[in-house]
Amino acid sequence: MQIITTHKNTDFDGLASVIAGTLLYPNAIGVIPKMVNPNVARFLSTHKTAFDLILPHEVEHDLVDTLVVVDTDRWQRLDRMDKLKNRKDLEVHLWDHHMNGGDIHYHWSRQEAIGATVTLMVRELKKRVMTLSPLVSTVMLIGLYEDTGHLTYTSTTAEDAHAAAYLLENGADLHVAGFFLNPPYEEKQKEILFELMKETDKRRLNDSSVAINVVRLNDKVVALANVVNMYRKIINVDAVFVIFANETDTSSSVIARSGVDRIDVGQIMKSFGGGGHSGAGSATVKFKEYAPEALKQAIIDRIERGRKEAVKVADIMSFPVTTVPPDTTMREVHAIMAEQKIRGVLVAENGDLQGIIVLWDFKRVRQERQWDSPVKAFMARDIATIAPDAPPTRAAQIMVTNNIGHVPVVLDGEVIGIVTRTDILTYYYDLLPD
Template sequence: MKIITTHKGTDFDALASVVAGTVLYPDAVPVLPKTINPNVKNFLALHKELFQIKSPQEIDFNLVQALIVVDTNSWSRLDHIEPLRNRTDLDIFVWDHHPGECEIATTGKCVRETGATITLMTGQIREQGKKLTPVQATLFLAGIYEDTGGLFFPSTTAADAYAAGYLLEQNADLIVLNSFLKPAYNAEQKNILFEMLKSAERIKINQHTVSCNILEVEGHVGNLSIVVNMYREIVNVNAAFGIFFEKNRKICIVIGRSNTDDLNMGSILRGLGGGGHPGAGSAMIKSLEPGEVRAMLIEQIRKDHQPSSLQELMTYPIVSVSSDTSMKKVAMILREKGFSGLPVVDDKKLVGIISRRDFRKLKRENQIDSPVKAFMSRDQIITIASGKSPSEAANLIVKHDIGRIPVIENDEIIGIITRTDVMRYFYNLVPDKAYTNG
């Protein structure tokens, strides 16, 4: 008999890898641990009969001749497989995406650094030309999406994206996938949250309240981002960081969550080799003690400074025209400056916006000498107050599909925030000062 099994606290990557094992090894029996993540349990409640999964208690280990282990390389993470541990006549193959010392002595293995183990197995299935059912493809894609955060986590590799594309070609159902990938808050995460709260601390950095919490964990724990976000809300800080130390693997997983644009998680954690976006980020650091990681993190927070308001990000001084300026003059300015539009200002007050698209309103050749006030947009001009955040500006740009927004203070226009300015902010490319309308 040949069996396939995985780690306790089975997540979607683990389940998908077990099922993929039955595709690669058709004579193998899938065996799942007793402890399964809640969202995976919900999936199995509907699909279990399709996979003919067994529990360890249903297996006669005396008949087992080969063992396939997926998504872990540690005996301690397997459930009730002890009878096989000291067998010298057993063929063992390991599939895992966590490179490092393999605790399980194998006769063969496929261990490479990817975002998910199912990525490796999907690649092999594709190479062998094996067919997948839509249910299998959906499950496999769920494994990739969960472990890579929808391909957004820094651990994501090109292989994960290729595998995801292939699974979509195999009719993976994104609607079904999304219905089961809703984050679940289980007992393990609850215990971790309680432990973090026991040692909660608050420190002041750059006028903001931050909490950095170190906690040792054993093996992979899913959905730690949920825990960190809940922790931040409970301790009521602007930003919270969880430094989760896996002693056996000598790695620290850093997860950050923020409620302010001033503390850009993506920027801060890129400084530690990770990444993310303004509100959330993560990094994986090897061979450093958690105390050292904490010191590095605090130093990175201190030196990282993102614009706290549009006044620091906006383009200024502005190039504007008066309402009496001719369309011919406006066309010349747009061409020379490379702008797509200009604010129209009279007596320091914004009275309209003139853009390249407004030139379509000219029907006769002599209208090029007409004043801009005859063609400018003056109704429902979208503006933003100088004290607002870059995220609020981005929301307006997306909502109204506009390239620039005048920044207003005391009823006067003091700058322009453009798509380019916002993109620079979100991708951590903000220059010290900007002097053109962009």
């Protein structure tokens, strides 16, 4: 039995990715958590029978041999999947656009920093030349638009826009998408929006304008994320954090939105047991962990600690970079690395970056004659690069995603430096010189 599932409090990106997954894994059944976003609940109330979906309590865990997880990489965010967590015979596939370093160990993954997980699914659907119905295209477009803020969040990529175009070409209905993405405001939601505007606490944090509010609720209110989105647009701040304190179940729901790279609300919410991505995040925090006002101060402290993200890759990279021509022998390259006490050398010719050779590659030299072979025979050719103005977190993501320890820094097509694991570790452990 194969199943595909996603995170609790499922949003449209999670739902759409599960549905897309049932196309990519035709023998799999989609499992939707019991707790879903109110908009998703409205959609499923009229559309659930159109898809092969079940609830977590309907899963026969002993029969599951393949688990496909989408839009999260953490076990605690899955619903009733604990029985599968320690199964040695379980094959796990992961599809996710969050780069949070979760605890789900997988056999195969497609995890990239991109606007929406559904974009990764679209890439594979296009590759397999699979036919999409207008209904499936519409659900996927809703998920893509929701997680990219209608293609406006800073985490949005060109591929997200191409994916949206592809879904429209396959019959995605913008009228239906608009209905679920922009539900009508009820009186209670309007009252909350007015309260937020009246009690706005706007601050300057980490060189950004940030609003942080606490709203106390006595009953459940739906579509609060839409209220927060509207609130940020009205008061025109870089980021907003709204703490909805529910006196009934003694917990706070934090909804955060950001329009700047300097404040990654997904990472901040991860600090409080939640998650998300750079433009949108959320978390649920019990009063016994943080009272609402204490939680507000903790968020402020977390933002201020993030100030060092103003540092760019150019500030921590190593330079000048040692390069060798592609015909240099492995023996010569090894001698250069030993003399300079470095672990990697770039291979270039006439300014054209062609590859990289690292110490680990010398383990592949098994015969004496191979020491006289050209470095181009052993170098890695598919090289991930980074811009000098990118944040160090991006360099770390590239290293984790590609399992590499060296990332060349390129400006206008020219290599100006290199970032290594040592540079990243030095940066994160506050060993940078003043």
